[in-house]
Amino acid sequence: MRKFAKAEEEAEVNMTPMLDIVFIMLIFFIVTATFTKESGLEINKPEDNNTQNDPPPPDDDKRAIAFIIDNNNRISHDFRTIDISSVASIIKKESVERPEAPVVIQAAEGAFTGNVIRIYDNALEIGIPREKIVVTPKKK
Template identity: 40%
Template structure:
């Protein structure tokens, strides 16, 4: 009775079916237990008409001289009519900017009154420039 060492006539096979069953059961478990969360983020509001944003907008130019005279876009106006003149300008032009040029010797009360009326008229971006040689 001699035995040969080495290869046997039957090769060992591993049955993969139970392992595949376990993998699929684990996959189903993870899919069922996963919670889906809606991600939070910023909502971007794009402009409706891109052509409007490309057009250069006119600024309202208000100049207050040292003696208190008010000039808007080259036209002299009364302090009580600043708001109405700005509203007329805004009816024809799309802008929210205004530049108020005041002389160094101009009374601050007049400048504040003009800024208040511009704000009431609908202008939100107001700039004040002080000039030394305004007359």
């Protein structure tokens, strides 16, 4: 048996040339890449709220006290179906909260005229001036 006097040498791997090649390939792919615009829906994003040209917010005191009468003579107020007997109390309560608010009555073509007249009379009895009571046809 023969003993080696020299210690075993460790093999070294030089990674520098490989890293150079990787960076060159990366730069090549970035430069030669083509960007395509994907087709799809375009989104209209709201603009920044801090712009100077925004209209002032609507005055909540002048928001109308609205009643909607549909073809089946159901009366709605603030997206709730109400009874004709509660109309006077609603007008009284909201006219105290918003004294500048007009009363708007939207009636469908087939609605009873009597319901429109009762809401109109209730508004007059509470003290809403005639010029602030508006009766309009309901849009389809």
